[in-house]
Amino acid sequence: xxxxxxxxxxxxxxxxxxxxxxxxxxxxxxxxxxxxxxxxxxxxxxxxxxxxxxxxxxxxxxxxxxxxxxxxxxxxxxxxxxxxxxxxxxxxxxxxxxxxxxxxxxxxxxxxxxxxxxxxxxxxxxxxxxxxxxxxxxxxxxxxxxxxxxxxxxxxxxxxxxxxxxxxxxxxxxxxxxxxxxxxxxxxxxxxxxxxxxxxxxxxxxxxxxxxxxxxxxxxxxxxxxxxxxxxxxxxxxxxxxxxxxxxxxxxxxxxxxxxxxxxxxxx
Numbered sequence: 187x188x189x190x191x192x193x194x195x196x197x198x199x200x201x202x203x204x205x206x207x208x209x210x211x212x213x214x215x216x217x218x219x220x221x222x223x224x225x226x227x228x229x230x231x232x233x234x235x236x237x238x239x240x241x242x243x244x245x246x247x248x249x250x251x252x253x254x255x256x257x258x259x260x261x262x263x264x265x266x267x268x269x270x271x272x273x274x275x276x277x278x279x280x281x282x283x284x285x286x287x288x289x290x291x292x293x294x295x296x297x298x299x300x301x302x303x304x305x306x307x308x309x310x311x312x313x314x315x316x317x318x319x320x321x322x323x324x325x326x327x328x329x330x331x332x333x334x335x336x337x338x339x340x341x342x343x344x345x346x347x348x349x350x351x352x353x354x355x356x357x358x359x360x361x362x363x364x365x366x367x368x369x370x371x372x373x374x375x376x377x378x379x380x381x382x383x384x385x386x387x388x389x390x391x392x393x394x395x396x397x398x399x400x401x402x403x404x405x406x407x408x409x410x411x412x413x414x415x416x417x418x419x420x421x422x423x424x425x426x427x428x429x430x431x432x433x434x435x436x437x438x439x440x441x442x443x444x445x446x447x448x449x450x451x452x453x454x
Contacts, residue, residue, distance in 0.1 A: 298331035
């Protein structure tokens with residue numbers, strides 16, 4: 187089974203490159219299942235709209251994960267309980283709508299996708315490690331699902347690395363999102379879990395993590411003319427990984443980084 191996982195789709199440029207390129211990538215790379223973090227897809231780079239959701243799904247995305255901006259576009263509340271292909275971090279505080287994980291069937295295989303959010307430098311949420319343990323008591327690899335994919339939306343590298351090692355051999359793939367910067371630690375961990383600390387973003391990298399660079403500089407300089415952050419709208423890059431997984435063990439056999447388009451060095 188071949189998986190494609192893409193980092194945070196950021197603003198109109200990120201959505202547009204997904205619409206233009208994703209089906210081509212899926213066909214060329216023979217992708218079976220695609221997971222994309224869509225939590226910055228809105229025009230202002232915060233949250234995801236119903237139109238963004240439709241655009242991403244129509245472009246070939248199987249599951250959309252999210253993060254700390256999931257509620258920034260209030261209209262998403264109209265669909266999140268109905269749309270199984272959109273999930274939010276499972277360990278958000280109790281009582282919030284939507285689901286944090288689900289099991290999907292493709293090619294007679296069951297694929298569990300789990301969305302989590304980090305505890306450090308993020309909005310208050312339930313304990314990452316103990317909550318993940320509860321989930322994995324209900325979804326056991328090769329018993330309840332043939333493959334398990336985890337998107338950890340977190341700020342700090344050490345927290346993502348720690349959870350990666352903690353879940354090594356218990357999930358097929360664990361990747362990080364949120365920082366909008368692709369890391370270079372693409373690897374298979376000792377017990378067979380494919381891992382990368384952060385996938386990066388799908389957006390314009392002539393920016394400050396996807397936001398207009400000139401306005402961001404004004405923000406850091408405390409310039410009174412600075413506006414609320416808004417996305418850069420130049421040529422976008424697609425960033426993520428392709429993972430090949432063993433159908434017998436449910437663990438990873440190979441993982442390769444993908445960076446396509448825009449002004450980053452290409453890896454495809």
